[in-house]
Amino acid sequence: MSAPFSVEIQRAHFIDGEYVAGDATFDIFCPVDQAPLGAMATGDEEHVDAAVSAATRAFPAWAALGAEGRLPYLKRFAEEIGKRADALAIAEANDAGVLLARMQHGIVPRAMLNITWFAEAALTLRDRVIQTPQATHHIRHDPAGVCAIITPWNSPLMLTTWKAGPALASGNTIVIKPPEWAPLSCALLAEAAAAAGLPPGVFNMVHGPGATTGAALVADPRLARISFTGSAATARLIAGVAAHNLVPCSLELGGKSPFIVLADADLDQAAATGALMYRNASQVCLAGTRFLVHADIRDAFVEKMRSVVDKLVIGDPRDPATEVGPIIHPRQFERVKSYVERAIVGGATVLWGGEAHPFGPLYFQPTMLTDVANDAEIVQEEVFGPVLVLQTFGDDAEAIALANSTRYGLGGVCFGETVHATSVAEQVRTGFIWVNSFGIRDLAAPFGGRGQSGIGREGGDWSFDFFCDVKDVMVPAKPFVPSFAHR
Template sequence: MTTHTLDICGVHVSPHHYIGGQRSTSPESFELHSPIDQRLLGHVSEGGAEHVDAAIQAAQQAFPAWAALGAEKRKGFLDRFAEEIGKRADAFCVLESNDAGVLLSRMRHGVVPRAMLNISWFAEHALRLQERQIETDQALHRIRHDPAGVVAIITPWNSPLMLATWKLGPALAAGNTVIIKPPEWAPLSSSLLADAANAAGLPPGVVNIVQGRGATTGARLVSDPRLARISFTGSVPTAKWIAQTAGANLVPCSLELGGKSPFIVLEDADLDNAAATGALMYRNAGQVCLAGTRFLVHKRVAGAFIERMRGYVERLNIGDPRDEHTEVGPIIHPRQVERVKGFVDRAVSAGAKVLWGGALHPYGAQYFQPTMLTDVAQDSEIVQNEVFGPVLTLQTFESDAEAVRLANDVDYGLGGVCYGETARATAVAEQVHTGFIWVNSFGIRDLAAPFGGCKRSGIGREGGDWSFEFFCDIKDVIVPNKPFRASFSQR
């Protein structure tokens, strides 16, 4: 077992895989750079076919005993797991700020507490799913949630710790064993998560981490027929490939994908509150799938709304995410910077007007100005496709029906926001084809509630019972109320 670690601003973390309770090295590796200043953070092990196979074997070997423990005993392990995450709170903050560019303040006050809750809440919730009963005149139906087996979890780079634990919590609480393939642009928090699992005493093979690129390591993982489930959060093109590959083996997939969510402002909205919320769409440099990125504002109040929001945007602190006062940090990778810039340049060339921003930010090479574009056509690329950067569009409407039509006229359906008089805004929100939508608010979440999207925004729901329905095999044990005698009916 290697002791080599990377030193990330005083935090030591392994750059290697975690398989069967042990660190495992690779002859191949890839470079990891910080989005803050492009400095080299180190070299990370690249998983090959042998590492994927070893992780699956370790998970298979650990599964029978972990599944047999039952929800109550698993809860003891998982509660300790959550505690060990908490003990490493400062380290998680440092790692994810440095390799993913996530705001330190967001990590400390939002992500780490949520990561702990993702583990402990689902461990508690699993106790309620031990067995449900349906009694009829003929029989007693005992409905069981049995663990499915070995689960692959593939996470994106925009919030690695939160999204890994969001899937890991219910998967483990249900009795499955897990292989995590972290994002190659931001793998370090997953590596530290393995240390927390080990310190909590989770049996070897229950949690495994195999690092690598999606096109190589990820492809080998999702194509393996020994998997019982695949849970993926990421892009639509990758999801299509995963679904096709998993389909060949009839492995069920949960796919949480991108968004192009509407932010609707009716003419009777509290414009100042709506504008302040609108500025939040630039958090994490706009790399948030559930953000409202298409502003649909009633024509009568568009001018006033724009000026209010401009005031909030001009006050945003842009800079080093490790500074507690920073509100907008860097874009994750040079390739993503070019993608964002390309969207804006093409939109402007097609006639879009820049209300603010529109270019790289002078703070650093991977920083982009918070941007708002208007005079955009409904069928344009910038309106129809996910940018995943600090770029928003603004269109106007003259009736609630038109607002709903524009909101629904994209291929995505993840989230949404609607500001206006509560009853009216609720009526509009109910007509938007999306997985969830906030009325006069943003970001309110509960682990018991469903999360997921419609159309190209994904398949399935996560949260509460919905997570367990995916990570479990639902079984009906049927016990008759009176002696049963087999007979054949005759015609």
């Protein structure tokens, strides 16, 4: 199905308002059938330097526009994203294997909203006044400067705009490093930014591998902020470099989130929601991958969820009927497969799935494993593939203890009678948790994790607090008398 879904995309870097080619390139492939999708320019230290230099030059004028002056640019940017909705959807379905229907109906509209919502919310960042008997405090959110944005391959369009929206709306300029396995939708974002008339240097993009291009970007001492979504291992490298330059980082990392099913849960609703954990082949950081089910309802729940999973349509993500697509890359496929193989050797029981799916070389069956010790690798480590584990508990205390027993703390799900489920959810150590639901998001709410799931929060004022330098301008309530005794 590759040919009808081809999209014309610039394969060069976008620096200072112009496309810049490079001598070196890297190839990308479609995970559906591993068909070649062409080559992208590979950025070196000179490209990174040029992008950061352009962003540095553009920053004063962009910041001086104020939120009102930036609003028309960002609204046009969102409109240009909308004009490319079909191309963006096809591009990400092609290189990341994300469902085309989900791109069209969910992710592209969300990408547009990521830009417009923050552009409008920035209008509220005028002076916030704190009045005390001693002084009037005018609290300002001043733009920080040049921001590096580094996004992962599982949802590049949504996550790039999720960071670019508040960064640009705050008055910063940005340099984006898209994921090398799935760069196409981000490349189209550069086209949208140019068509929207964003001033040269405000929006820059350099393609290439994280180990070289990304490393050169985060090492640049001119950066004011680094926003990264990806693995904890990469985050440690970024944080180490950023610490040397004293650059603040926002790190949204992986998860091993609990999916708790209490004895008083609606099992049909819980089972249907549980099957959603296989969306995007479970290459979703916030998916609930550890099922913690009350022992009394374990068999009934397994039967109901198995019934739903058996009906899932596995296939080409560009087919509207498909519900589960491929794993993105051979390296990731082998990683997922090896986790399952080791778990089975270690004594895990396969409730369903457990091996490759015949649709294509990068397809793995939706899998559920059980009879696993809580300290087992498959329970404690993020697989990032369609592999879930099921454990049982006897009471709320045990459920909470199991939920809190990994080093991660990103998301969670809890099904049960609402008051009961809410009480349990409040005791789970995580950045967010859904009660009797999944996937509800609001741009005004905070998003982020605890422990090895990250540092910082994104969304609403939390995004502005990160992308801005918060300053207090103090005006005394009465004439100030200098004194060495004054504190």
